[in-house]
Amino acid sequence: MLPEALDAYVAAAREVGNPSSLHASGRHARRVVEEARERVAAALGCRPSEVVFTGGGTESDNLAVKGIFWARKSTSLSRTGVVVSAVEHHAVLEAADWLGKHEGAQVTTLPVNAAGKVDPARLGAVLEAYGEEIGVVSVQWANNEVGTVQPIAELAALANRYGVPFHTDAVQAAGQVPVDFAASGVAALTVTGHKLGGPIGVGALLLGRDVAATPLLHGGGHERDVRSGTVDTPGVAAFAVAVEITIKTQQEYAARVAALRDDLVKRVLSVVPDALYNGDPVDRLPGNAHFSFPGCEGDALLMLLDANGVGSSTGSACSAGIAQPSHVLLAMGADDDRARSSLRFTLGHTSTAADVDALIDALPAAVERSRRATAWKTPR
Amino acid sequence: MSGGVDSAVAAARAHEAGHDVTGVHLALARNPQTFRTGARGCCTLEDSRDARRAADVIGIPFYVWDMADQFHDSVVDDFVAEYAAGRTPNPCLRCNEKIKFTAVLDRAVALGFDAVVTGHHARLGADGRLRRSVDNGKDQSYVLAVLTRAQLDRAVFPLGDSTKAQVREEAAVRGLAVADKPDSHDICFIADGDTKGFLAKRLGATPGDVVDARTGERVGTHEGAYAYTVGQRKGLDLRVPAADGRPRYVLSITPKTNTVTVGPREDLLVDEVTASKAIWHGAATPIECDVQLRAHGEVVPAVVTVEGGTLRARLLTPARGVAAGQAIVAYQRDAAGGDAVLGSATITAAARTSVAPEAARA
Ligand SMILES: Cc1ncc(COP(=O)(O)O)c(C=O)c1O
Numbered sequence: 001m002l003p004e005a006l007d008a009y010v011a012a013a014r015e016v017g018n019p020s021s022l023h024a025s026g027r028h029a030r031r032v033v034e035e036a037r038e039r040v041a042a043a044l045g046c047r048p049s050e051v052v053f054t055g056g057g058t059e060s061d062n063l064a065v066k067g068i069f070w071a072r073k074s075t076s077l078s079r080t081g082v083v084v085s086a087v088e089h090h091a092v093l094e095a096a097d098w099l100g101k102h103e104g105a106q107v108t109t110l111p112v113n114a115a116g117k118v119d120p121a122r123l124g125a126v127l128e129a130y131g132e133e134i135g136v137v138s139v140q141w142a143n144n145e146v147g148t149v150q151p152i153a154e155l156a157a158l159a160n161r162y163g164v165p166f167h168t169d170a171v172q173a174a175g176q177v178p179v180d181f182a183a184s185g186v187a188a189l190t191v192t193g194h195k196l197g198g199p200i201g202v203g204a205l206l207l208g209r210d211v212a213a214t215p216l217l218h219g220g221g222h223e224r225d226v227r228s229g230t231v232d233t234p235g236v237a238a239f240a241v242a243v244e245i246t247i248k249t250q251q252e253y254a255a256r257v258a259a260l261r262d263d264l265v266k267r268v269l270s271v272v273p274d275a276l277y278n279g280d281p282v283d284r285l286p287g288n289a290h291f292s293f294p295g296c297e298g299d300a301l302l303m304l305l306d307a308n309g310v311g312s313s314t315g316s317a318c319s320a321g322i323a324q325p326s327h328v329l330l331a332m333g334a335d336d337d338r339a340r341s342s343l344r345f346t347l348g349h350t351s352t353a354a355d356v357d358a359l360i361d362a363l364p365a366a367v368e369r370s371r372r373a374t375a376w377k378t379p380r
Numbered sequence: 381m382s383g384g385v386d387s388a389v390a391a392a393r394a395h396e397a398g399h400d401v402t403g404v405h406l407a408l409a410r411n412p413q414t415f416r417t418g419a420r421g422c423c424t425l426e427d428s429r430d431a432r433r434a435a436d437v438i439g440i441p442f443y444v445w446d447m448a449d450q451f452h453d454s455v456v457d458d459f460v461a462e463y464a465a466g467r468t469p470n471p472c473l474r475c476n477e478k479i480k481f482t483a484v485l486d487r488a489v490a491l492g493f494d495a496v497v498t499g500h501h502a503r504l505g506a507d508g509r510l511r512r513s514v515d516n517g518k519d520q521s522y523v524l525a526v527l528t529r530a531q532l533d534r535a536v537f538p539l540g541d542s543t544k545a546q547v548r549e550e551a552a553v554r555g556l557a558v559a560d561k562p563d564s565h566d567i568c569f570i571a572d573g574d575t576k577g578f579l580a581k582r583l584g585a586t587p588g589d590v591v592d593a594r595t596g597e598r599v600g601t602h603e604g605a606y607a608y609t610v611g612q613r614k615g616l617d618l619r620v621p622a623a624d625g626r627p628r629y630v631l632s633i634t635p636k637t638n639t640v641t642v643g644p645r646e647d648l649l650v651d652e653v654t655a656s657k658a659i660w661h662g663a664a665t666p667i668e669c670d671v672q673l674r675a676h677g678e679v680v681p682a683v684v685t686v687e688g689g690t691l692r693a694r695l696l697t698p699a700r701g702v703a704a705g706q707a708i709v710a711y712q713r714d715a716a717g718g719d720a721v722l723g724s725a726t727i728t729a730a731a732r733t734s735v736a737p738e739a740a741r742a
Binding site for chain 2 (some may be wrong): 283299300303304306307321325369370372373375
């Protein structure tokens with residue numbers, strides 16, 4: 001957490017008070033919450049009334065996909081379409097999948113190209129064919145694995161033309177690339193605290209004033225009647241400070257980190273010449289470098305690099321901890337082996353040139369060992 | 381790290397001894413969701429979490445290695461095929477041989493590790509010999525005796541000098557929450573413990589005859605010979621009682637004719653055992669030693685001869701219930717250092733060469 005966010009958290013946590021109460025301490029807590037709302041709104045280009053505080057990215061994604069779907073279906077029973085990209089985070093994919101399995105939704109998955117990008121013409125074609133029947137479209141702003149940034153304004157404009165609410169998961173994008181709710185034309189946008197230097201378990205759904213959503217959590221209707229539960233005053237206070245600082249410093253941060261990342265990419269490709277750089281080379285998160293290392297297993301590489309003090313990430317693991325081939329890589333056309341041979345290096349606020357040096361020092365030996373470990377397995 | 385108490389303490393001891401230790405949990409079920417059976421067996425979600433938690437407490441890195449395909453090919457399929465062939469396999473032994481000390485060890489060595497540490501109760505002393513644990517009741521040297529010299533050279537068993545009770549106590553002192561997790565006794569890939577049902581699902585019903593060895597008479601039928609084990613008495617469901625009214629036991633299984641042969645208890649006695657695929661650690665033979673003929677079975681004195689891959693044992697005391705497919709493990713008695721494994725092999729046949737006194741009486 002950013003020190004300023006931590007200070008704001010501790011200061012708010014010291015005060016007693018329930019922002020839903022009417023007495024003095026309640027009024028004070030409410031003031032903290034509403035100021036937080038205004039700061040988030042100002043930083044992300046929306047109205048304060050459009051900020052719905054939630055328990056993080058997963059909840060915001062679920063609220064957007066399910067909530068907007070339900071609300072739209074309640075106005076027209078034939079409106080059962082849900083359109084998502086193939087590379088969404090599981091919070092969106094699983095929500096859409098659940099609607100398909102339990103709520104009669106027709107889920108359409110938009111394919112991506114080899115760089116992980118959605119083709120606006122594909123969305124256009126789907127809207128042209130079924131526009132009337134689509135409840136919600138959800139396409140992420142930027143991908144959490146390969147870092148590809150989508151043409152969100154263009155996609156949202158298409159959806160708007162057909163009157164279909166467009167949600168975007170901007171968890172990875174906010175603070176990394178310019179994100180402005182109003183300018184982007186989206187109907188709903190997800191952000192989460194822990195990607196912005198704020199607390200874990202606090203986030204927001206920016207929900208356009210005229211966009212209806214059916215609640216996931218029923219209760220006192222605390223947040224605009226779409227989200228119930230006493231608002232986490234210290235959490236949102238810290239979240240707002242983090243959002244404000246991160247958005248304010250985004251440009252300078254992105255320039256510095258992208259330069260470091262470009263150096264990392266160049267050097268990785270020089271020490272492992274057959275490594276493949278995944279994702280879009282230009283439209284990409286500044287701190288993201290993602291590779292496939294042919295003949296390696298990502299989780300073996302991860303282990304060997306970790307033993308040398310270099311942190312990296314593979315795709316996701318199932319609940320038993322078994323590495324799974326990334327659905328993102330598979331959607332980009334990679335085969336199972338290539339997907340399993342992939343590894344992501346993420347640079348951030350604290351990254352330095354020395355971190356890149358450490359990676360480049362450790363990588364060749366790790367790749368070689370990992371290749372040996374794969375080789376015995378093949379004949380089985 | 382299976383998620384049980386033994387491997388957790390083994391990892392902690394290896395770490396404390398100054399080794400650079402990485403915890404590895406083996407995912408062995410193709411679909412872990414279907415094995416959600418609680419704290420039993422070794423491939424449940426809960427076990428994977430318990431293992432990770434223990435690694436965190438010890439302070440070592442932890443990874444899950446997906447060995448489901450290898451496990452299926454080398455252990456589960458082998459288990460089914462062995463029963464289908466009328467033999468009685470030991471899947472834990474096979475798992476040590478093919479998974480822990482082949483698939484895992486080879487991968488580990490390729491990745492730059494020196495050895496595989498496990499929580500088995502067995503000793504591997506400075507002389508490199510595999511010996512029984514000080515805890516005779518928990519000793520697992522029988523299921524490790526299949527390991528070759530090269531495999532043993534890369535194995536570390538830190539628990540051999542402790543009893544299970546001591547291991548549990550130590551786990552509690554170390555703050556490992558698995559300290560009082562129950563022992564797993566069942567076959568880990570048969571979640572409900574119903575081996576017969578598991579085999580029936582895979583091998584289907586193959587009805588055949590149950591025949592009395594002495595009279596040659598058909599005394600009953602069965603739904604699949606694979607459901608029987610040599611020495612078994614219960615569940616035979618025989619319709620024709622024995623002439624003398626005494627209980628009958630499974631003497632042999634003949635897959636070719638799909639026949640289960642039964643007879644009186646004394647006919648189970650054998651005094652000569654032949655076994656294949658011998659792993660022998662170099663002692664000159666013939667040698668007089670002890671042999672163990674099944675897991676947790678008693679030991680009997682024998683004279684063992686090894687020639688090529690074949691091991692022959694002349695039992696000085698006849699033994700009962702010797703099943704093809706089980707291992708015969710030869711031990712050299714050593715009260716002080718723990719009985720040492722001389723070698724092992726897979727039983728292919730057992731016979732009676734002398735008339736035992738019991739049989740003479742009958
Ligand atoms: C793109 C994306 N969406 C959603 C989430 C989920 O957010 P949270 O962890 O706050 O629930 C993440 C998490 O990192 C993410 O990367």
